[in-house]
Amino acid sequence: MTDAAQTSGGLYARRIRARAAAVLAAAAALGLLLAADLVTGPSGMSLADLNAALWAGPAGQDRAAAAILWQIRLPQSLMAALVGASLGLAGLMMQTILGNPLASPFTLGFSAAAGFGAALSILFGGLWGLPQWLQTPLAAFAMTLAAAALIYLIARAKGAIPEVLVLAGIAVLFFFQSLQSLVQFMASPEVLQQIVFWLFGSLLKASWTSVQVCGAILLICLPFVLRDAWNLTALRMGDANAASLGLDVNRLRRRSFLLVAALTAGAVCFTGTIGFVGLIAPHIARAAVGEDHRFALPTAALMGAVILVAASVIGKLISPGAVIPVGIITAIAGIPMLLTVILTLKPTGAR
């Protein structure tokens, strides 16, 4: 028996080391991609200029270089990483609590709600004396939380089982999508163009404010997410098994769901809908480190950031002089990834 115990200790330690290495590799990849993102852009700044501007700080001598780096590229790169991390984390939680590999942060209609909030704000322009750049994200954020509250109340009444959550989510999705269409229908062509541009999902809207808000939400949510790492892992054994391990499955789902809502709202309210990151990142994380959520959660966050920063680099490289919105890049690149996921999924009951 001691022999068996010793081998399990050794085997387990090796496995843990391999996973930690995977997490570190993802973090290193993110670092490299962030550097690549900073040096690419329509202005064609040289590496030397950038390096100088970086060390000179926001108040550097070379005003143009300082403005490009500190006002445009750095906030955009950081925003890409933060939004990607939020969506990757929210995506893994969503797939775990719904027990569905095709779920994403947007499955429950959060993106449609955010889009409706933004469209409404753009249509009515500056209301309460708020500047438009602040009012639209606020409206998108508020509407996402409203959608979340709606689903939460349904889940409280009917039990937070995946079927209820998904059906309620579909209802919310169609509800906000039709409201969004209504706003678009009523809008003038100029306003309509603005709404459509918002919906694209682009990092051009990033600013230091958005970085701070999105970063703060991620930082606040993270400890709560990580505290449930083992509970989320237990949920993968099935509801009945998790419940018999003394876990309150309904409460865990509701709690996780609110965190997903906050993370998603924080991610999309400034940048618009960026699809597929929250769907694909969890799959890469699971393939790399398995479903021990102590490792899967950080890896999904890192992979989300990696994907979005990579999309940002690609968006700047494809057409010199222009920046293609990342939402479009992730959607195009996401389709083959999604197909790969579908084709490698094992049919239920297969060994």
Add this chain to the structure above:
Amino acid sequence: MSLTADLPPVFKGRSQILQPMQIAVPAGQVLGVIGPNGAGKSTLLRSLAGIDVLHARWNGQPLSHRQIGYMPQAFQMNARLSVLEAVLLGKREALGWRIATADLEAAGAVLADLGLAHLEGRSMDRLSGGQQQMVLLAQRILRAPRLLVLDEPTSALDLHHQLVILRHLKSYAQDKGAVVALALHDLTLAARFCDRLLLIDKGQRLVIGDNETVLTSRQITESWNITPELLRARDGFCVIVPH
């Protein structure tokens, strides 16, 4: 020392699927719940395990969730978790960012006891239904519950592993002074490994008692609609041959 439970009626919609029932089992015994399909065995076990409301008492004191281990019927799960991790989840409340060596060793020891040491590093989604079932059992045993409630723990197992598991459960009950309640379809195995049997049909308790009292030709014919032949094995246990 004994387990008692005063189970209330259970309704599904408007129809009553389980009548109120009183159950008493002395510590150290295995209670077999038998009955035809749809008799209410799973409902009864869920109720006994206190999935929704706790009913079980130990020496008159209510048992907590932590002291009850419940294993639902087998289903194929696709978790990408190693067998060792799946068993470790039995210590869910105690797990932190670092896993204590003692917990790792305890999980490895339970696996070894059940003859599953070779599966340790395998991923749960690569196991057969029967192997998954045994891993889940190891997980429950790691929790060391006073009352272990198992819904058809042998349904996906070959004959050899059915014997391994049932022997293990019997000695678990005896060594720990615990009570094991399990649903079984194989009456011969029930006669061999259970100390007491509870026969139910249509949500109703027909009879509870020792194996001789419950497994009579008349009872078996009435409940299962078969004509059994009751033989006696060399070691004295009852063998039921269906006709």
